[in-house]
Amino acid sequence: MADMTTNYARSKEVLPMDPHVVLTSHTAHKSSRFIEIKWGAADPADRGPIVGTISDKADRNAIGSHGGSYSIYRALSIAQGTFPTDHRPDLTDTEPTTRIEPQPSWSTPGEIVSLDPWGAGIARHFGHHLEDGYNIQPTIAVTQAHLQLPEIAEAIDANRLQVDGHFVGPEADVSVTKVAIDPVWHLPSMAARFEIAESDLRRVLYMETGGMYPELVTRPDLEILLPPIGSTTAYVFGDIADLANPEVELTLRVHDECNGSDVFGSDICTCRPYLTWAIEDAARTAQRGGVGLVVYYRKEGRALGEVTKFMVYNARKRQDGGDSASTYFERTECVAGVQDARFQELMPDVLHYFGIRKIHNLHSMSNMKYDAIANSGVEVVNRLSLPEELVPADAQVEIEAKKAAGYFTEDDVSTTELDDVIGRSLDE
Numbered sequence: 001m002a003d004m005t006t007n008y009a010r011s012k013e014v015l016p017m018d019p020h021v022v023l024t025s026h027t028a029h030k031s032s033r034f035i036e037i038k039w040g041a042a043d044p045a046d047r048g049p050i051v052g053t054i055s056d057k058a059d060r061n062a063i064g065s066h067g068g069s070y071s072i073y074r075a076l077s078i079a080q081g082t083f084p085t086d087h088r089p090d091l092t093d094t095e096p097t098t099r100i101e102p103q104p105s106w107s108t109p110g111e112i113v114s115l116d117p118w119g120a121g122i123a124r125h126f127g128h129h130l131e132d133g134y135n136i137q138p139t140i141a142v143t144q145a146h147l148q149l150p151e152i153a154e155a156i157d158a159n160r161l162q163v164d165g166h167f168v169g170p171e172a173d174v175s176v177t178k179v180a181i182d183p184v185w186h187l188p189s190m191a192a193r194f195e196i197a198e199s200d201l202r203r204v205l206y207m208e209t210g211g212m213y214p215e216l217v218t219r220p221d222l223e224i225l226l227p228p229i230g231s232t233t234a235y236v237f238g239d240i241a242d243l244a245n246p247e248v249e250l251t252l253r254v255h256d257e258c259n260g261s262d263v264f265g266s267d268i269c270t271c272r273p274y275l276t277w278a279i280e281d282a283a284r285t286a287q288r289g290g291v292g293l294v295v296y297y298r299k300e301g302r303a304l305g306e307v308t309k310f311m312v313y314n315a316r317k318r319q320d321g322g323d324s325a326s327t328y329f330e331r332t333e334c335v336a337g338v339q340d341a342r343f344q345e346l347m348p349d350v351l352h353y354f355g356i357r358k359i360h361n362l363h364s365m366s367n368m369k370y371d372a373i374a375n376s377g378v379e380v381v382n383r384l385s386l387p388e389e390l391v392p393a394d395a396q397v398e399i400e401a402k403k404a405a406g407y408f409t410e411d412d413v414s415t416t417e418l419d420d421v422i423g424r425s426l427d428e
């Protein structure tokens with residue numbers, strides 16, 4: 001308690017607390033430095049940089065601020081007095097380790113609505129704006145890494161995967177290019193994607209966040225929203241440029257976050273087995289001259305969050321008859337109001353960012369994912385479900401419920417009686 005008091009006192013001392021709140025919600029505040037965004041323009045000079053930084057409010061041409069959900073933590077640090085309000089990032093040596101070349105999809109109307117394809121090469125595309133003093137922050141970053149996973153070591157031991165010293169190293173480490181992508185929403189294109197009126201989209205976003213961004217409703221001239229939601233990470237196995245070449249075999253997994261399984265190994269679902277199986281197969285694809293891609297979306301618990309998810313687990317396990325495949329989706333809907341809130345409609349944007357036109361091997365059972373990809377104009381050749389031996393015992397409920405609901409599987413589903421597939425009880 002003493003510490004908190006000290007911190008609070010200090011923040012009151014050091015913060016240059018301007019008692020005036022400048023409302024940015026009226027068009028009268030638009031300055032001569034305001035850069036209009038021409039979303040979808042093929043030339044970045046025409047498109048213009050997205051300025052979402054807070055340091056020079058007159059320069060801003062976006063609603064919200066950078067960093068997705070972390071924008072809130074930054075505000076907290078500033079409130080506490082530990083973070084400068086006007087920080088400008090020093091971008092020296094931060095540029096991508098691999099260039100992602102512009103693709104036709106970057107300027108095809110409607111192909112990309114929820115990320116900024118020009119968000120990685122800020123110095124290259126918007127150098128003169130930086131010289132003019134605009135505080136432009138990258139929304140995409142690219143780096144290299146080696147992945148070490150016990151499942152990959154097991155795959156090598158089982159002779160499913162070979163050490164080649166390049167894609168898979170002697171320490172069972174898998175080489176990847178990692179691409180971190182923050183959300184950048186173009187509201188008119190988003191509304192078109194969802195087939196709703198832009199004014200309705202803006203109004204509902206404003207109201208359902210408790211009025212978080214008044215500009216959503218008062219500044220229709222601001223078309224960009226930097227929403228306070230999680231980012232997306234793409235892991236590329238092999239040459240990133242090959243993603244855009246339909247002649248090169250592509251193995252893809254589009255994975256929605258499941259922290260309990262992905263990180264902690266919780267066995268109620270198949271998320272981590274699906275993820276590591278896809279990484280293994282992506283590495284194998286790169287080894288035979290193809291390219292692998294695993295995209296990780298921060299959409300925990302079908303984008304309903306872990307609190308809802310854990311309540312659903314309890315409701316599933318406590319219901320009459322125990323955790324049953326026949327009532328799997330019903331319990332989610334009872335608690336959350338919907339079965340799924342992931343909006344796969346936005347998922348293919350990352351694929352279009354890399355210029356993907358053809359997927360040879362899609363690791364997914366989800367028809368929602370498949371339909372979103374196919375409807376966005378990308379060809380899918382083969383769909384792959386998780387091998388039976390990799391499904392944890394308690395996750396049989398999830399798998400059988402999904403198969404019966406029409407999720408894609410290579411297995412025969414007709415012989416399974418859903419009422420007979422029962423998961424572990426809460427006290428087991």
Ligand SMILES: [Zn+2]
Binds near residue numbers: 261272
């Ligand atoms: Zn899961």
